[in-house]
Every structure is written in structure tokens, then in C-alpha cells.
Amino acid sequence: MTTAQQADVIIVGGGIFGCAIAYYYTRNNPGRKVLVLERNEICNAATSRAAALLTRIRSKQHFIPLSLETYAAIAAMEKQLQESLDIKQTGVLHIAASENSVNDLKQLMQIAAEFGDTAEYIDNNTAKQKLPWLQTDEVLATGFMPTESYCDPYLLGTFFARCAKMQGANIRQGVAVTGLIQQQNIVTGVSTSAGNFYADAVVIATGTWSPLLGKQVGVGLPLAPVRSQYWITERHNLFPVTQPIALLPDAQAYARPEGGSLLFGIREPQSLVVSPDKIPDDISNYSFSADGGMADLAAVMHQLAKFFPGIYDIGLKHYIAGFSGYTPDNNLSIGKVPGVEQLFAAAGCVGAGISTAGGVGLALAELVAGKQSPFDISAFNLERFGVIDPFSDEWLQQCALARSQKRSG
Ligand SMILES: Cc1cc2nc3c(=O)[nH]c(=O)nc-3n(C[C@H](O)[C@H](O)[C@H](O)COP(=O)(O)OP(=O)(O)OC[C@H]3O[C@@H](n4cnc5c(N)ncnc54)[C@H](O)[C@@H]3O)c2cc1C
Incomplete structure (x- = not known):
């Protein structure tokens, strides 16, 4: 040897x-x-x-x-490499539109306080200023956590x-x-x-x-390989690059800015699962959906449209999917x-x-x-x-x- x-x-x-x-x-x-x-x-x-x-x-x-x-690792590695990872600290809006979600949000706000993270309730007008695409008619409470981020x-x-x-x-x-x-x-x-x-x-x-x-x-x-999928819209002035991430538990959806576009994902009522021995070694050309996830999206569109009515008109430019190991x-x-x-x-x-x-x-x-x-x-x-x-x-x-x-x- x-x-x-x-x-x-x-x-x-x-x-x-x-x-x-x-x-x-x-x-x-x-x-x-x-x-x-x-x-x-x-x-x-x-x-x-x-x-x-x-x-x-x-x-x-x-x-x-x-x-x-x-x-902590990101900060340490940026120093070590003398390079920025350019993480986007936009914050997140937790948007609650049902009694259950309002209760969940209350708990989350407490957890944020316990961990010393800033978190504040904001009214619907402020939420709409932060997210121009958001319709707030059904929104009961919104929590803003400014330290949340996303990255490449x-x-x-x-x-x-x-x-x-x-x-x-x-x-x-x-x-x-x-x-x-x-x-x-x-x-x-x-x-x-x-x-x-x-x-x-x-x-x-x-x-x-x-x-x-x-x-x-x-x-x-x-664990089991379960598909996650999201879409990226065309660019539009409804989606400023600095807007916060949005979590919409009542629509089983999330969204974040992607350049001047909106990236959004859903949790389908029936997630696609595949046996680990049926996934090819290289998934770069794997077909995760024959129709780019459109049937799944159509099934939950009405829920999402309550918060984002523009979904019916906006063009969808990209579809991304992959498997994560769920339990x-x-x-x-x-x-x-x-x-x-x-x-x-x-x-x-x-x-x-x-x-x-x-x-x-x-x-x-x-x-x-x-x-x-x-x-x-x-x-x-x-x-x-x-x-x-x-x-x-x-x-x-x-x-x-x-x-x-x-x-x-
Ligand atoms: C659409 C989508 C959206 C997601 N969004 C988020 C998010 O917002 N936030 C978040 O935290 N997470 C998110 N995730 C989850 C995140 O991507 C995964 O949790 C993470 O990438 C898992 O990393 P991993 O190293 O375990 O797996 P992988 O990145 O899949 O790496 C496994 C590696 O093992 C290699 N490999 C396999 N078998 C062998 C072998 N026999 N010999 C040698 N190499 C082998 C593969 O080639 C692969 O490179 C998302 C996932 C998807 C699909």
C-alpha cells in the first residue's frame, strides 16, 4: 500500500x-x-x-x-480566502394568514428573542412596501427578521x-x-x-x-430522495433585488429575490419520491418533471395567488429541481x-x-x-x-x- x-x-x-x-x-x-x-x-x-x-x-x-x-464558518472562510461570499442579508418576512400560522409565528418570534436575533412585527402596509408583489388582504400577522440571508x-x-x-x-x-x-x-x-x-x-x-x-x-x-422544485420569474420592477425572503406557510410556499426576478418554491400535497437505487450517478441530465413542474404548480396556484396575484401573468423563465434526503x-x-x-x-x-x-x-x-x-x-x-x-x-x-x-x- x-x-x-x-x-x-x-x-x-x-x-x-x-x-x-x-x-x-x-x-x-x-x-x-x-x-x-x-x-x-x-x-x-x-x-x-x-x-x-x-x-x-x-x-x-x-x-x-x-x-x-x-x-461563523462563512466569516472565517472569507477571511482565510480574502474573498467575499457575497451573502445577501435581506431578512425574512414570516407571513401568517390563519390562526395556526399566527400561533406558529408567535412561537418563532419568541425563539428569535431567546437566540438574541432581532425580530419585529410589522403592519400590512410596511410588509407591502418591502414586498411590492404581496397582496395583504388575508394577512393576519407578519414577523420581520432582518438577519436572515441567502447565498450562492x-x-x-x-x-x-x-x-x-x-x-x-x-x-x-x-x-x-x-x-x-x-x-x-x-x-x-x-x-x-x-x-x-x-x-x-x-x-x-x-x-x-x-x-x-x-x-x-x-x-x-x-432518508429518501424527495424532489424539491422552484421557479424563477422574468425580471420585473415588482421584485427589487433587496426585497426580503418571504415565507408563506398558508400557501406552502417561499420566495426570494434572484437578481431582478422572483425565485419561488412550493411544497406539493404529494411530493415526488424515488428509490435511491433508481437515481442515476450523474443527475445533470435527469428529468425531474416532464412538464417543468407545471401540473404541480397549477394545483396550488390558487393558494399562492391569494398572496401573489401577479403569478397568473408573470412569465416563468427557469425551472430548477433536485433531490434532498428527507426523513x-x-x-x-x-x-x-x-x-x-x-x-x-x-x-x-x-x-x-x-x-x-x-x-x-x-x-x-x-x-x-x-x-x-x-x-x-x-x-x-x-x-x-x-x-x-x-x-x-x-x-x-x-x-x-x-x-x-x-x-x-
Ligand atoms: C431545489 C432545492 C432547493 C433547496 N433549497 C435549500 C435551501 O433553501 N436551504 C437549504 O439549507 N437547503 C436547501 N436545499 C437542500 C440542499 O441542497 C441539500 O441539503 C444539500 O445540498 C445536501 O448536500 P449533500 O452534500 O448532502 O448532498 P449532495 O450535494 O447531493 O452531494 C452528494 C455528493 O456525493 C457524490 N456521490 C454520491 N455517491 C458517490 C459515490 N459512490 N462515490 C463518490 N461520490 C459519490 C455525488 O456526486 C454528490 O456530489 C435544497 C435542495 C433542492 C434540491
Whole structure:
């Protein structure tokens, strides 16, 4: 075995999770060897397709420290690279138009206060000034959180990768991992299209493909590939570039500026789910919808139009879709793989992998180094559903339903 085939840690998958883990591991353990193996180009899959809301304040409070860590990492990496990531701190409007949403918003405003984030209620006139496209007839309450932001997800993923490289990580693209090498129940390396590589620990960070590697060691990794989709309108003066992000739980929709256009996404009543073994290795030419999502959009258009009547007239220029790893309880799936030594996974991202990348990266880097995660990640553990078959129809449908019914982050 040559030294090029040996590392302290092998990370399989060069999406934002894999790159973030490599960043923290090399930062906190100087001199140790990290090898990232990506079969295509880094950040080619879910990462580059994200709407990239860097949501800080969520009803699921255990996500918040992870997102705050992402903001801390961005500041540190901008310094290290002497380059700006140009994150857009537009703030967010939480727009409530039902009793349930008003109650949820009240709770969210309290959570913001507990975490020391600014949050204020604004009246309908002020909301409309901030969002010229918004119709406020049915709006009962609006909360404004000015520190919320969004970013370019590909750039953030590559920031992690570039800093990891500066700190000594070896990132190899075009290398497909085909198997896990085990001695009894200890993982000692991986077999790949470029030969075998060995390490003291292996991390599965292969996004929605992760159950395929889990299956090799007899473990059902809990997540399913569920489609998310969004549209970008033509440019219009209704969409100033500085307008806030809008969250519309009563329309199951969100929106943010994209240049002088509006980017908006929906949660369909029936989210599309596909078995992990049915997704091609390279999704760049994958057809996520035969009609660019138009039938799904048409089904919820009336809800969205209550807040954005212009939706009926505005031209839609772009359609973007991708798979994220969803779980039945909308919690991440990360941590030590049960029953197998020296194997870890950071896989189920529940559509929040850009905002939580910093926290996931740090938590996993520490676990792999034999330390404690600095965050409480017990709600994300890989054993919480017991033994599951991530390829079964029943499991796939449970995960799709969880995304459809999700009302907030
Ligand atoms: C439409 C859409 C909108 C989204 N919006 C947001 C948002 O607003 N905010 C947010 O926080 N998140 C959002 N997300 C979710 C976010 O994109 C994901 O959570 C995040 O990108 C997950 O990163 P990952 O590294 O786990 O997966 P990926 O980016 O999919 O990376 C996995 C990598 O593993 C590689 N790989 C797989 N198998 C192998 C193998 N055998 N050998 C080598 N390499 C392999 C793949 O090529 C891929 O590069 C959105 C997702 C989508 C699809």
C-alpha cells in the first residue's frame, strides 16, 4: 500500500456536507490526512441546485446552533480566502394568514428573542412596501427578521472545499466509491474506480445515494430522495433585488429575490419520491418533471395567488429541481453508523443542508476525531427509526409525506 492510498479519514461525496466535514476536520486536526472522493465534480448534485436560504430561526430549535455555525464558518472562510461570499442579508418576512400560522409565528418570534436575533412585527402596509408583489388582504400577522440571508450554494460549497484544500485536504474528483472495505465489523477503507483506499474512519456523505453504501454493510440509512422544485420569474420592477425572503406557510410556499426576478418554491400535497437505487450517478441530465413542474404548480396556484396575484401573468423563465434526503420526522440523519465501527454518515439533509452545513461539518469532524459534537445532535441519530428498509415503498412514501406536511423549518 502506498501512502497515497492511506488517509486518517476518507469522506465519500464532495457535496456541501462532505466539503464542510473536510474543512472542519483539517482545521481542527492539523497534519492529519483527509481524502475526499467525489465521483463527478464537487457540489454538482443537490448542493448546486439549492435555493440556499440560510435560515437561522426555526421552530425546530435544535437546528439553530448548526445554522449559526454556518454563518461563523462563512466569516472565517472569507477571511482565510480574502474573498467575499457575497451573502445577501435581506431578512425574512414570516407571513401568517390563519390562526395556526399566527400561533406558529408567535412561537418563532419568541425563539428569535431567546437566540438574541432581532425580530419585529410589522403592519400590512410596511410588509407591502418591502414586498411590492404581496397582496395583504388575508394577512393576519407578519414577523420581520432582518438577519436572515441567502447565498450562492455552489460558492459556499466550494469555499469549504478550497479552505479544506488550503488546510491539507486531498480532494479527488472523478473517483467513484464502489464499496466499503470491512474487517469483521470495522470499516477500514473503500474500493473505488481508482483502486482501494484505506483509512482509520470513513464518512458517507453521498447525499440521497447514501442508502446504497449503507446497504453494503447491512444498515438501512434513514432518508429518501424527495424532489424539491422552484421557479424563477422574468425580471420585473415588482421584485427589487433587496426585497426580503418571504415565507408563506398558508400557501406552502417561499420566495426570494434572484437578481431582478422572483425565485419561488412550493411544497406539493404529494411530493415526488424515488428509490435511491433508481437515481442515476450523474443527475445533470435527469428529468425531474416532464412538464417543468407545471401540473404541480397549477394545483396550488390558487393558494399562492391569494398572496401573489401577479403569478397568473408573470412569465416563468427557469425551472430548477433536485433531490434532498428527507426523513419521516423532518430531522437530519447524521452521526455514527450503528453496528459498524469507524463508519459515520451525514446524509439526510431534509432540505436544510445549505443552512446547516457548518454545524453538520463541525459535528461530524469532531465525532470522527473521537471527540464529542459541540451541538446536541441526538435528535438526528441514525438509529431513531429502528431497523428500516430505505428502498421499500412504505418508507419512501412516509418520507415524501413528511415533506408535504412540513409547515416550517
Ligand atoms: C431545489 C432545492 C432547493 C433547496 N433549497 C435549500 C435551501 O433553501 N436551504 C437549504 O439549507 N437547503 C436547501 N436545499 C437542500 C440542499 O441542497 C441539500 O441539503 C444539500 O445540498 C445536501 O448536500 P449533500 O452534500 O448532502 O448532498 P449532495 O450535494 O447531493 O452531494 C452528494 C455528493 O456525493 C457524490 N456521490 C454520491 N455517491 C458517490 C459515490 N459512490 N462515490 C463518490 N461520490 C459519490 C455525488 O456526486 C454528490 O456530489 C435544497 C435542495 C433542492 C434540491
